[in-house]
Amino acid sequence: MSIEVEGVVRRFGATAALEGVSLSIASGEFVALLGPSGSGKTTLLRILAGLEGTDAGRVLIEGADMTGVPARERRIGVVFQHYALFRHMTVFENVAFGLRVRRDRPAEAEIARRVRELLALVQIPELERRYPEQISGGQRQRVALARALAIEPRLLLLDEPFGALDALVRKDVRRWVRGLHDRLGISTILVTHDQEEAMEMADRVAVMEKGRIVQCDTAETLLRAPATPFVAGFLGEAARLTCRVRDGRAHFDLPLPPVEVRLPDGPALAFLRPAGLVLHAGVGPGQGGGVVRSIRDATEARSRAVVEVGGTLLDAVLAPGARLERGAPCRVEVQSALVFGADGARAEAEAVLLAT
């Protein structure tokens, strides 16, 4: 089932929750809407579900304009943030609800068969007589999922569905939900503010900022080629450093060695990922002196470290074979960085070879 969102605008009073959002989702695709709170991702989800109207733009589902189509006629399954299970109904009745309110309501035996099938699918067949209050958060989430799947939705919307689960359970549940998506072959949209969750589960991640989708790409592309400084800073770990470009070299405001970059002269913004910042033993020539503040993952191939440079703490890695201890002085090498010019142009920066 394909979904087209075309220039959707939604305002609440004077504030715009969505300012012209466009997005297209292919049939069977799993897309995550990722952004900080207030970026409009939940509003977009509610518009897709038909729970919220639009001020401009439209939503097409398999080519059909959804404007004015009420939520109940959309056949879109929603798993709400707090699950919104019917508290006075048993788990069985919760799942059966979507079948019971249908105009062509199936026979009781057929409803029971479908409900048991769904409960088996979400692996909680033993809970059918319990009430929502009597089961755990993870079980509630499974009930919410089964209930949403009961209407055989064309599209599944998940609104921060893993927020209420503890960290250990969350990882398993994510993989399981993604597996379910693949097995059922439906399209899924996940709203989340957790980048790890978005990148692990989704085929593509739409990063939202202030009511706009700033970039929608695979996780790899987002990390390698972020479209804006916001995306670069929001995804993955990156230190955000101001610098100034002069004659093809970016000079950091911090005492770090300059890097080569193809950008016009002027102020710029650099993003340094830990892997691009390498610590060497000893004190090197010129700029780039730091002090090791802490070391972790000492058993891994490349130990992670925190280095203090000019009064700022930065995440870095130790050079292979480098023996450094906490408090030791070191030489800091900037191997790679992403630099955004004042006009928004992006360039990959490389270390200036010492020979030049």
Added chain:
Amino acid sequence: MMGPFRPAHEDAPWARRLLLGLALLVALVMLLLPLLAVFTEALRRGLPVALDAILEEDSLAAMRLTLIVAAITVPVNLVGGVAAAWCVAKFDFPGKRLLVTLIELPFSVSPVIAGLVFVLIFGAQGWFGEWLRARDIQIIFALPGLVLATVFVTFPFVARTVLPLMQEQGRDEEEAAATLGATGFQTFWRVTLPNVKWALLSGVLLCNARAMGEFGAVSVVSGHIRGETNTMPLHVEILYNEYQFAGAFAVAALLALLGLVTLAAKTALERVAGRRAGGAA
């Protein structure tokens, strides 16, 4: 108490005893004693006399009228109260605050004023007096007036018991129902209403108790026609003013009994509801 240790949130034992004693004393003197007085006065000259007073023709008429008024008032306020609470809790619309304030108006206005307002509107000299007389419709000094006044005074009971619960529950479940294909009516009937049923029943019982006991507003619109427009509270007053103490207290005792039954039903209901909720927790 075992030792000198006492949790910080607990008061000294003497303070607790004092407060408990005060509360019990107030309850005894202000609530229980008058109730006992009503029943002892009613039975002072024996059960037969009391029964005679109750079974007297005007008393029976008053009882019948009271039950009719309550039987009309309660369903009207049940529907009206639930509708008002539903609108306020589940929808946003201009004038919502005004509606909430209006719901509470009958609690803040003296019932006598409520009665007078209806006289002003529907009475012979009132706004619609002329129009009504021309069509031979009697509202004031007749059953419709009594019902109107009682509905006004008892309106908040259902709305005020259901509204906070509906607001607390939010709209999540209604939205979930909509995405699952339920119509507005199905959502209300299968989701909203079952979620507030215990509060609703308790509101209905309170509304009923007050509808049977209302005096002020009803007194103004009734006209005190014996055997016709006298409800039980009005009848009690008339008997008392005519120095028929035995009769007055007998009818009063019966009225009090109706109230007690309602209260008992409400308490029983809360127990059942509590057990359901407790069993589910």
